[in-house]
Amino acid sequence: MTDNNAIKTIFANAIDGRIDEIKRISLDILNHPESGYREYRTSRLVADWFRTNGFHVQTDVAKTGVISTLETGRPGPHVVVMGELDALLVPKHLYADRETGAAHACGHHAQIGSMLTVAAGLLNESVNKNLAGKISFMATPAEEYIELEYRQTLVDNGEIEFFGGKQEFIKLGHFNDVDIAMLTHTGSELRGTLGIGGSNNGMVGKTIRYTGRAAHAGGSPHLGINSLNAAHLALAAIHAQRETFRDSDTVRVHPIITKGGSAVNSVPSDVRIETYVRASNVPAILRTSQKVDRAFRSGALATGSSVEIITTPGYLPAKYDSSLTELYSHNAASLIGDDNIIRLNHGTGCTDMGDVSQIVPAIQPSANATTGSGHGTDYRVDNYELAITKAGKAMGMTLIDLLSVDGEKARDIAGSFDAPMTIDDYLHRMRSFRSRDTYEE
Ligand SMILES: [Zn+2]
Numbered sequence: 168m169t170d171n172n173a174i175k176t177i178f179a180n181a182i183d184g185r186i187d188e189i190k191r192i193s194l195d196i197l198n199h200p201e202s203g204y205r206e207y208r209t210s211r212l213v214a215d216w217f218r219t220n221g222f223h224v225q226t227d228v229a230k231t232g233v234i235s236t237l238e239t240g241r242p243g244p245h246v247v248v249m250g251e252l253d254a255l256l257v258p259k260h261l262y263a264d265r266e267t268g269a270a271h272a273c274g275h276h277a278q279i280g281s282m283l284t285v286a287a288g289l290l291n292e293s294v295n296k297n298l299a300g301k302i303s304f305m306a307t308p309a310e311e312y313i314e315l316e317y318r319q320t321l322v323d324n325g326e327i328e329f330f331g332g333k334q335e336f337i338k339l340g341h342f343n344d345v346d347i348a349m350l351t352h353t354g355s356e357l358r359g360t361l362g363i364g365g366s367n368n369g370m371v372g373k374t375i376r377y378t379g380r381a382a383h384a385g386g387s388p389h390l391g392i393n394s395l396n397a398a399h400l401a402l403a404a405i406h407a408q409r410e411t412f413r414d415s416d417t418v419r420v421h422p423i424i425t426k427g428g429s430a431v432n433s434v435p436s437d438v439r440i441e442t443y444v445r446a447s448n449v450p451a452i453l454r455t456s457q458k459v460d461r462a463f464r465s466g467a468l469a470t471g472s473s474v475e476i477i478t479t480p481g482y483l484p485a486k487y488d489s490s491l492t493e494l495y496s497h498n499a500a501s502l503i504g505d506d507n508i509i510r511l512n513h514g515t516g517c518t519d520m521g522d523v524s525q526i527v528p529a530i531q532p533s534a535n536a537t538t539g540s541g542h543g544t545d546y547r548v549d550n551y552e553l554a555i556t557k558a559g560k561a562m563g564m565t566l567i568d569l570l571s572v573d574g575e576k577a578r579d580i581a582g583s584f585d586a587p588m589t590i591d592d593y594l595h596r597m598r599s600f601r602s603r604d605t606y607e608e
């Protein structure tokens with residue numbers, strides 16, 4: 168048995184020899200962005216790398232996901248390192264796909280890099296012979312909860328049940344024997360730091376469709392029912408309720424009109440909206456969801472159009488495990504210094520790591536290695552040394568602490584984790600968020 172510091176040094180040195188190759192894959196993904204449940208090329212790249220390196224690889228998990236496993240051959244806990252495959256849609260982004268508008272404006276290409284970095288270091292025989300249990304690398308589809316209509320068609324075709332990739336992984340049973348999970352996201356906090364802890368809002372998604380009556384917009388608007396006006400009233404009604412949102416619930420409601428009409432000289436009769444209802448806790452999400460539904464109905468009532476409101480399970484609020492955070496923090500500090508470890512606050516964005524954090528101890532540190540604003544046209548990862556190499560080393564070193572000495576530490580953390588819900592409870596709860604109602608007011 169070698170001591171952990173010696174193993175970590177071997178692990179870190181093993182990574183240094185592979186980092187150029189891993190960075191090339193991240194840049195390849197950056198240059199070929201694909202949005203959620205369409206990440207075919209990205210998925211192939213990741214699967215090929217794992218296969219070439221001798222891992223057992225499962226592909227087409229939840230459409231485009233990849234799971235690669237490394238069995239140490241010794242019984243012990245199961246630790247998962249994750250990376251997200253999908254891009255956003257930000258057509259004006261410098262690295263946007265000209266045809267689809269997909270762009271890595273959330274830095275997921277770098278996450279894949281940090282995940283591969285951990286895998287590359289663990290391949291070293293002197294490292295993995297000191298570990299027990301099993302390590303899985305999960306490249307998950309569709310973290311960005313977008314293109315709701317497209318995803319609804321996948322649900323209607325029975326290809327998926329949930330819009331988020333990790334949720335599908337949970338449903339498919341891939342978390343049934345998982346003890347601990349981690350993923351590093353890029354972030355825009357103080358540059359050069361690694362952020363730890365924090366929490367995130369949860370959410371539900373909504374797709375709204377107003378159906379009115381088409382008519383000549385100039386000649387006979389009195390014969391039409393204007394769905395765009397219905398939508399306009401509904402949006403105003405949502406805004407009118409913002410004063411009822413409590414600050415402590417950190418509510419966010421931000422609708423977009425995805426279809427505003429068909430031809431300018433015809434009264435709009437098919438208008439569609441997508442929105443989220445986000446908050447820091449589930450009761451606030453549900454309360455706000457009702458208010459938002461009332462607002463959508465009000466537009467239909469006023470104009471005489473009908474409205475279909477589809478509510479889809481979103482993501483649960485994220486809460487990251489404190490013991491795992493401390494262990495990670497210690498390793499991260501050994502790489503970049505105590506002063507460069509910062510505590511994250513509550514984030515009003517959402518992630519399907521939130522769902523994972525409700526069933527197993529999980530962390531999602533942030534590698535503050537970017538410029539510009541997240542999800543914006545100017546978001547760039549500009550410090551790959553931090554986002555890939557250091558982030559990967561910090562996760563890998565944590566994993567060494569977890570799985571050395573027969574996995575004692577992982578067992579401790581998993582054993583003292585007070586899971587908010589079992590996987591069955593989770594699935595039941597998520598399904599309960601789903602509704603589809605049509606109102607003819
Ligand atoms: Zn994002």
Ligand SMILES: [Zn+2]
Nearest residue numbers: 273275310352
């Ligand atoms: Zn993201």
